[in-house]
Amino acid sequence: MTSKTPSAPLDxxxxxxxxxxxxxxxxxxxxxxxxxxxxxxxxxxxxQSLVDYYERYNSNVHRGVxxxxxxxTEAYEDARGKVQRFINAPSPESIIWTRNTSxxxxxxxxxxxxxxxxxxxxxxxxAMEHHSNIVPWQQLAYRKGATLKIIQETETGRLDMExxxxxxxxxxxxxxxxxxxxxxxxxxxxxxxxxxAHEVGAVILVDGAQSVPHMPVDVxxxxxxxxxFSAHKMLGPTGIxxxxxxxxxLEAMPPWMYGGDMILEVTYEDASWNDLPYKFEAGxxxxxxxxxxxxxxxxxxxxxxxRVWEHEQQLTGYALDKFDGLNGINVLGPRExxxxxxxxxxxxxxxxxxxxxxxxxxxxxxxRTGHHCAMPLIRSHGIVSAARxxxxxxxxxxxxxxxIDGLNEAERYFSKAGIL
Amino acid sequence: xxxxxxxxxxxxxxxxxxxxxxxxxxxLLDDPESEVDAVNPFCGDEIHMQLGMVEDKLSAISVTGQxxxxxxxxxxxxxxxxxxxxxxxxxxxxxxxRGLMMxxxxxxxxLDDLEDSVALQGVRRFPVRIKCALLSWSALIDAxxxxxxxx
Numbered sequence: 185m186t187s188k189t190p191s192a193p194l195d196x197x198x199x200x201x202x203x204x205x206x207x208x209x210x211x212x213x214x215x216x217x218x219x220x221x222x223x224x225x226x227x228x229x230x231x232q233s234l235v236d237y238y239e240r241y242n243s244n245v246h247r248g249v250x251x252x253x254x255x256x257t258e259a260y261e262d263a264r265g266k267v268q269r270f271i272n273a274p275s276p277e278s279i280i281w282t283r284n285t286s287x288x289x290x291x292x293x294x295x296x297x298x299x300x301x302x303x304x305x306x307x308x309x310x311a312m313e314h315h316s317n318i319v320p321w322q323q324l325a326y327r328k329g330a331t332l333k334i335i336q337e338t339e340t341g342r343l344d345m346e347x348x349x350x351x352x353x354x355x356x357x358x359x360x361x362x363x364x365x366x367x368x369x370x371x372x373x374x375x376x377x378x379x380x381a382h383e384v385g386a387v388i389l390v391d392g393a394q395s396v397p398h399m400p401v402d403v404x405x406x407x408x409x410x411x412x413f414s415a416h417k418m419l420g421p422t423g424i425x426x427x428x429x430x431x432x433x434l435e436a437m438p439p440w441m442y443g444g445d446m447i448l449e450v451t452y453e454d455a456s457w458n459d460l461p462y463k464f465e466a467g468x469x470x471x472x473x474x475x476x477x478x479x480x481x482x483x484x485x486x487x488x489x490x491r492v493w494e495h496e497q498q499l500t501g502y503a504l505d506k507f508d509g510l511n512g513i514n515v516l517g518p519r520e521x522x523x524x525x526x527x528x529x530x531x532x533x534x535x536x537x538x539x540x541x542x543x544x545x546x547x548x549x550x551x552r553t554g555h556h557c558a559m560p561l562i563r564s565h566g567i568v569s570a571a572r573x574x575x576x577x578x579x580x581x582x583x584x585x586x587x588i589d590g591l592n593e594a595e596r597y598f599s600k601a602g603i604l
Numbered sequence: 605x606x607x608x609x610x611x612x613x614x615x616x617x618x619x620x621x622x623x624x625x626x627x628x629x630x631x632l633l634d635d636p637e638s639e640v641d642a643v644n645p646f647c648g649d650e651i652h653m654q655l656g657m658v659e660d661k662l663s664a665i666s667v668t669g670q671x672x673x674x675x676x677x678x679x680x681x682x683x684x685x686x687x688x689x690x691x692x693x694x695x696x697x698x699x700x701x702r703g704l705m706m707x708x709x710x711x712x713x714x715l716d717d718l719e720d721s722v723a724l725q726g727v728r729r730f731p732v733r734i735k736c737a738l739l740s741w742s743a744l745i746d747a748x749x750x751x752x753x754x755x
Contacts, residue, residue, distance in 0.1 A: 211611075536671060536672035536673060537672075538647060538649075538671075538672035538674070538733070538736065539672050539673050539674075542612070542615065542730060542732075542733060543609055543612060546608075546609055546611055546612060547608075547609070553647070554646065554647040554648055555647070555648040559648065562648070568648045568649075568650065568670050568671065569647060569648045569671075569672075593608065593609055594609065597609045597612060601616055601621050602621060602625060603621060603624055603625060603673060
């Protein structure tokens with residue numbers, strides 16, 4: 185990702201005013217929310233769009249001829265269009281609503297891959313994946329007699345692109361890679377992987393759960409065949425996600441779930457499938473949350489994703505500098521902020537991440553602890569768990585300072601307790 | 605109201621810290637009657653437990669592992685109270701310990717039965733950490749079940 189000259193920085197104080205939860209107290213302190221890679225907080229605009237839907241035009245979509253149904257359908261499809269423009273997808277039909285990133289990834293594993301991967305074929309993924317982009321491929325490999333190949337991490341926390349070139353071969357059917365590691369913060373050069381995959385006739389599926397909320401993402405420029413992400417990590421509600429697919433590929437894919445809305449014509453003997461994207465949206469969809477996802481996209485678009493990325497780059501650089509001065513703490517992932525997102529994972533030489541997490545919670549600081557749904561990656565770093573601070577549009581340098589002070593206080597506490 | 609880390613003293617009692625720093629009964633058994641690995645999938649805490657049985661008595665126990673202070677200290681504390689007990693007595697102690705974690709009122713006598721493990725009482729004020737404290741007790745039940753499954 186090339187960083188341009190920064191435009192006006194985000195007005196963080198004004199942004200914070202839109203997030204009611206940031207005013208609550210935890211254990212007597214103002215909340216310092218640094219668990220954004222797990223889920224983001226929601227602005228009033230998103231919360232209000234849910235209330236509006238349920239109070240004013242709650243109705244089923246694509247069915248009724250009455251006013252409420254028409255309004256709900258229009259808002260639901262509008263939201264799809266907003267997501268389409270947000271990631272520069274070629275058409276609204278290429279945006280499929282799912283429950284979350286995991287469901288989007290599984291959809292591809294159970295449809296495209298089920299139909300196209302055979303015994304002896306290879307699936308290539310990376311050492312930096314979330315469990316949701318490893319386990320579906322392990323299971324597919326078992327079912328099909330295919331082989332899973334893993335591109336490793338370099339010593340500086342980057343993806344080994346030389347190894348990628350070796351592993352992506354004529355036997356490769358699909359490359360499944362994260363755009364940004366939820367543990368290391370590493371941003372992977374998806375365009376390079378896509379080119380390598382296409383050269384051998386394979387497709388590429390991108391886990392965009394950590395990238396789409398934080399940086400400008402253009403699926404056509406990346407030339408990815410599929411991109412999966414969740415609304416709840418980008419100011420939207422839980423329970424809704426997106427699968428983008430190139431229309432010609434989606435067109436040729438069999439459906440996954442069967443039921444209402446996804447059919448064209450049904451007899452007692454047979455059925456034919458509806459057009460895209462409805463072929464993949466069986467049953468009454470998550471209407472309210474789709475509409476609220478549109479509101480989240482509006483919010484981010486108004487800020488400008490270039491500015492969001494700039495803000496996070498600045499905070500990450502600031503945090504990495506501060507972490508350098510801490511005793512006993514080892515930061516995972518790249519130390520330079522280029523192609524690195526706003527995730528700072530770390531382990532302590534002698535204090536387990538849960539003990540750190542509990543201590544920070546006493547100070548009102550929310551971080552993630554544990555294996556981050558990336559057990560193989562955590563273990564490859566010779567540790568069993570890590571702590572992670574992750575930033576978003578409403579976080580400030582003062583909050584990074586609060587975290588650093590908290591870590592110092594925890595260090596003093598555990599030192600006095602004799603477990604350092 | 606602001607407070608520092610003082611409340612953590614409820615959690616990190618000296619007995620617990622002592623067992624975390626110097627875990628007891630970590631030597632592996634030569635010929636264990638039963639052996640289990642328990643993992644907390646939520647956080648990655650790991651416990652490896654071995655039991656030696658003579659007739660129905662726990663003649664020896666070994667606990668090793670890696671994880672947070674609560675999970676590891678509980679494992680060490682557990683070894684001290686179950687050694688020499690019958691499997692039924694050990695199962696009963698697990699019920700007592702679970703009751704302690706869930707905030708049930710225990711009698712003086714029951715608290716005495718738990719010996720130093722009573723120091724873990726403070727964990728219940730930190731609900732997400734209760735599962736750390738229960739891990740090795742679940743491992744004990746699994747290990748006992750391998751010897752003689754409950755009906």
